[in-house]
Amino acid sequence: MSEFAVRAQKLDGADELAPLKSRFVLDDAVYLDGNSLGALPAHVPGRIEDVVRRQWGELRIRSWEESGWWTAPERIGDRIAPLVGAAPGQIVVGDSTSVNVFKALVAAVRMAGEGRDEILVDATTFPTDGYIAGSAARLTGRTLRAVTPAEVPAALGDRTAAVLLNHVDYRTGRLHDLPGLTAAAHAAGALAVWDLCHSAGALPVGLDEHGVDLAVGCTYKYLNGGPGAPAYLYVRRDLQDRFDSPLPGWNSHAEPFGMDPSYAPAPGALRGRVGTPDILSMLALEAALEVWDGVQVDAVRRKSLALTDFFLECVAAYTEPGRVESVTPAAHDQRGSQVALRCADAGDVMKRLIARGVIGDFRHPDVLRFGFTPLYVGFAEVERAARILGEVLG
Numbered sequence: 391m392s393e394f395a396v397r398a399q400k401l402d403g404a405d406e407l408a409p410l411k412s413r414f415v416l417d418d419a420v421y422l423d424g425n426s427l428g429a430l431p432a433h434v435p436g437r438i439e440d441v442v443r444r445q446w447g448e449l450r451i452r453s454w455e456e457s458g459w460w461t462a463p464e465r466i467g468d469r470i471a472p473l474v475g476a477a478p479g480q481i482v483v484g485d486s487t488s489v490n491v492f493k494a495l496v497a498a499v500r501m502a503g504e505g506r507d508e509i510l511v512d513a514t515t516f517p518t519d520g521y522i523a524g525s526a527a528r529l530t531g532r533t534l535r536a537v538t539p540a541e542v543p544a545a546l547g548d549r550t551a552a553v554l555l556n557h558v559d560y561r562t563g564r565l566h567d568l569p570g571l572t573a574a575a576h577a578a579g580a581l582a583v584w585d586l587c588h589s590a591g592a593l594p595v596g597l598d599e600h601g602v603d604l605a606v607g608c609t610y611k612y613l614n615g616g617p618g619a620p621a622y623l624y625v626r627r628d629l630q631d632r633f634d635s636p637l638p639g640w641n642s643h644a645e646p647f648g649m650d651p652s653y654a655p656a657p658g659a660l661r662g663r664v665g666t667p668d669i670l671s672m673l674a675l676e677a678a679l680e681v682w683d684g685v686q687v688d689a690v691r692r693k694s695l696a697l698t699d700f701f702l703e704c705v706a707a708y709t710e711p712g713r714v715e716s717v718t719p720a721a722h723d724q725r726g727s728q729v730a731l732r733c734a735d736a737g738d739v740m741k742r743l744i745a746r747g748v749i750g751d752f753r754h755p756d757v758l759r760f761g762f763t764p765l766y767v768g769f770a771e772v773e774r775a776a777r778i779l780g781e782v783l784g
């Protein structure tokens with residue numbers, strides 16, 4: 391047994407989160423793609439069977455009230471809230487991340503006022519965020535400027551209405567400075583909109599603590615909500631009365647069953663709702679979030695950093711010098727919960743890794759991407775993944 395395998399055993403033996411793995415449906419593969427799709431919590435199929443057979447099949451329309459379907463978007467939002475550092479009453483669940491980015495960014499521009507005619511967007515963002523930002527700029531008559539997160543403080547000015555940023559870079563795993571960039575936006579009189587897709591459930595976010603204005607995120611990555619699970623929208627409490635959604639639907643009306651031809655928004659975060667909630671996927675998410683009961687995000691972050699540190703150390707030991715290059719920052723305060731390795735033939739290498747039971751993913755043109763979900767990934771699996779990577783590359 392190698393030195394690293396022995397160390398992995400000791401680390402797993404001391405891991406306070408190790409028992410959580412039993413809450414998931416897993417096999418013998420090393421699953422390092424939870425930053426794309428989280429594993430299935432074991433109790434979710436039974437819960438969804440109840441939703442389909444009893445709530446829908448037997449109670450039918452009565453389930454909107456008797457099974458709590460109507461209040462699911464805000465109730466599930468309150469379950470997500472502590473995972474991103476938010477008090478209750480500020481998160482509503484529903485729609486996709488893209489739709490919520492659109493709502494948040496247009497609403498931010500409207501709150502900023504007519505005198506501010508420019509939107510800043512993260513130049514390294516996931517493409518959809520950039521597409522949405524471009525559409526929001528056209529619809530609101532603003533100009534759009536793409537800058538890197540590091541360039542944001544210098545780019546801010548009295549023309550800036552809003553800044554759309556990613557908390558963690560989806561390609562490299564770089565963690566951006568949410569507190570500092572939010573403060574910089576506020577100092578310039580602009581609003582900060584954050585995409586939390588690659589940070590929620592992997593590290594502390596601190597939305598309330600850092601005064602974030604608006605935030606969005608998906609729930610199918612580290613929150614394990616399932617493929618296509620609904621996203622969420624955070625609206626800071628003191629902004630809720632001013633939140634003017636560009637998608638005012640009947641579900642966000644103050645009196646949704648009044649069928650009034652004129653729109654009056656519901657109070658609070660509820661005005662972020664649009665149409666009828668996607669009940670099946672929403673209740674699957676609600677069940678999945680139960681795996682977080684009793685789990686502290688700080689403990690998750692500690693293990694995430696330990697896993698990624700150990701992986702990088704094992705990769706350095708098991709691969710030939712220069713064969714791969716980490717593009718993920720080494721500094722803990724700049725790292726999310728993934729490791730991205732640059733490799734000349736990355737696409738083929740990932741196929742060979744998957745064939746040998748190490749599941750990561752490939753990002754064009756040359757990046758091997760590995761996501762570390764501390765709730766169900768252990769140190770022995772990390773050592774095995776790095777060892778197999780070395781064999782594949784060798």
